[in-house]
Amino acid sequence: MTRRRLPALRAGLSPQRRLAGMLTGLVVLLLLTMVLAQLREVLDLPSQMLLYLLAVVVVALVGGLVPALAAAAAAAALLAYYFIAPDSFAVGGLNDVVALVVFVLVAGVVSSAVGLAARRTREAETHATANAASREELSMLAEEQAALRRVATLVARGMPPAEVFAAVAEEIGHVLATDGTVIVRLDPDGAATLVAGTGAYADVMPVGSRWNLEPPLALAGALRTGRPARLDDIGQAPGAYGDAIRGLRIRSGVAVPIVVEGRLWGAIAIGAKGERFPADTEQRMAGFTELIGTAIANADSRAQLTASRARIVAAADDARRRIERDLHDGTQQRLIALGLELRLTQAMVPAELPKLQTQIGRITHELTEATEELREMARGIHPAILSTGGLGPALRTLARRAAIPVELDIRTGTRWADPIEVAAYYVVSEALTNTTRHARASHAHVTVEQHDALLHLTIRDDGTGGADPARGSGLIGLRDRVQALGGSIEVNSRPSEGTAIVVELPLQPDR
Template sequence: MTLPPAWASQQLGEFLTAVSSFETEASAGLRAVERVAEALDAEVAAIVSRGKLVAAVGYPAGATPVAELDAVARGVSRELAVPGVGVCPAARAPLEHPPDATLVLARSGPRSLSAEETSVLRGMARVTSMTMRTLALLSDERALREEQAALRRVAVLVARGVPQNEIFAAVAQEASRLACAELVQIHRYDKDGSSVAVAVWGSEDLEVGVRSPKGQDNIRTTVLRTGRTARRDDVVGSPIVVDGRLWGVLIAATIRPGRMPPEAEARIAGFTELVATAISNAQTRAELAASRARVVAASDETRRRIERDLHDGTQQRLVALALLLHSAADAIPAELPGLRVQLSHAEEELQGLLDEVREIARGLHPAILSKGGLVPALGALARRSSLPVQLDVRAPEPLPEPVEVAAYYAISEALTNAAKHANASAAHVALEARNGRLHVQVRDDGVGGADPARGSGIVSLCDRVEALGGTIVVSSPPGEGTSMVVELPIRPRPGIDVTS
């Protein structure tokens, strides 16, 4: 058969335009084999790669003979049996992409492809390779972009120090999307080989907090045993290693066989690293908070001891000395008035010294707080203040001692600053327990403009409040008074134990 003039350029031109317009590698492959079949009047066109079918037309749905196509692709066979048509001569052209792929063609009739048709077939194979490769690269790039965005979203949560259960839940959701997995779980291993679910996505059979026993044969126990990523069909498990120790496992699974991409392990590995960082950060934060709490507790104990020493020792001896002086003064003969005056001065000095010691002891540790609780202590504080103080207390008693002590010192510091530096005429103290937290606010009507960073009192208060997991905020715009708001958790906040 003589081909029409310009036939080859016609076919290649149309082919190039058609195939390059598709959006995915898979659709480009399918459309390419269709267009090859149309251009060369072939009954069958297919792409085979390493024994697997990439795309084919010409066979009834579900009846593509992959092995026979592969035989042609490998050059073992030169014909194909096409149902309803008969045995057809086959041709092939190598593709540079997908890897080791071949474009296979079968056309009925006695004539094999002419040189011009073979040239067109090879040209189409090249266009197909380039298009599929480009689309694969674009797809990879898009997937990478999505992966980076997902990792970034989780990384932001980690950096913000949100509770672990929120991070675990976010990781499970993001991993589900990226790994094309309907089911995602995060388990924490315990020392006895059992595990606890700390995040569950897409499963109604498992809840957070449920413990799975040791000894089962599944992906969870495989990762525990090997410490490495494991895959069984459409289930992937990736280890979570915190500070060099196997902490848990991130498991992703699909209910649609064959749908989980080969790169799923790599994709979820990025998340396990973030989970490990979140856990490590949380442990570090917990250790830091515990350390600060220990420092504050030791400091408080020292203050209490010094206060007791002053009260029981120095103070008592000074009182005894005052009594002694008083008795001595009474015993001075009337003819020695100068001595009486001197002793009277000594008594006054001693009384002043006693008052100072009492004030120091009270500053070190308000004994009334230990004896009577926060409300009487605040009452005493208000009475001693040189400013009129309005108290508004709506908190239950007793509160945990560290909470009462922190609240007392915060209020004491704020009232002292109001009296000494703010030129205030009055102060208002509000105390309320709400949603498991104690809210404290001290406001004055002074000049404002205070810089909390420059006051050592506020800095030590921050240590004390933050050691309890609380927050402290000072607002002091010039001319508008000063406000200090302290929030303290009344009980340690519940959360997932990350320290196992």
């Protein structure tokens, strides 16, 4: 904030005013004495004294107490010399002495009263000026705080950095009354990419444009040193950027670096057509650059978190796929072969050993059942049909095997990346299992469609409703899986209104 010096509140009158008082006293007393000398016969002593008193008051008004006291003393001397005992300082009688003493006392009291009043007036004026200044300062501070709060809210809500950049550029523009604001990112090759711009800048320097910045531009300074920099006269500033801002008639600029987790990330620069920004500008911009730094750091760690969740889910899916293949190609095949051999062995058993025949028949039957069970288990670990046929055939198998009628509405035949298909499959599988187990529904309806870069899944049933992720592990597992892909899941399940699960999966990892 601007720190203005407040004027000293108990200021007396200035030396100039005192000097003016002295001069006034000299002139007024001189004139008055000349006039009264002419009227000596007409006016009596009290009237003369009153006129001198008036002169002293005038002097007090102009120059305050000190000149007024001097004037009072001079007036007493003049009265004694010219009017009491003409042409001498001798004083006639007690009456005259009392009159003179009273005159000096009254003049002193009146002067100090007048001087005090003058000082009070001046103090009140000084107060008023100081109040107006601090009121202005307060309202500026309040405006700045409100702007920072708005930006902080965006940051806290996890808005995409691009939105935070645009908001900061706008807010700084207002708070610091700039003619243009830009935010740039420092690229590895040392050039700067514009990520937000306002005012006149926005037209000439679109978001995404790249600039090579050279000293003495303030932006170049901030990006080179990692410290705030300013340039009060753009003058001959070189390069395309220099030309661009000269074209906008910008004359002065200030740039402040943006630091993200200790690393120089970019900078904010403001420009004005006027001469130079106030000295505290860099400090006022720092609050905004800190918020931008936080927004970028947050977005970075969110992206890293999502990526690592996706990696964990993908690794788990990979392992399941491998186990399923090993079971299918290895164990299952060996069990089937074993079953065939047993049947051959059974055929070779002599007819006179019927018990042995029955025994081998029973073992063969058990073996077939065990093999079938193993196939089911393998399917639960990972449905092979998903890898071979894709989402459509896999969902059709699910629907066919469900215990209640399932209406399938698949409005796309495309194949998607493995993680998407696997996630979609598990969502439908868990939802249908829940419907069968908890809903007492008469049927279920599944929709799969693609809009823009999103895969939409809806699974509805007409059952009891009241699904609550907090009461089990299935729905929570689905949410983890969907969020790991950057998607969203919504469970609408009011009691007695059935259940609808709506899932959106982004088809491009980085929307």
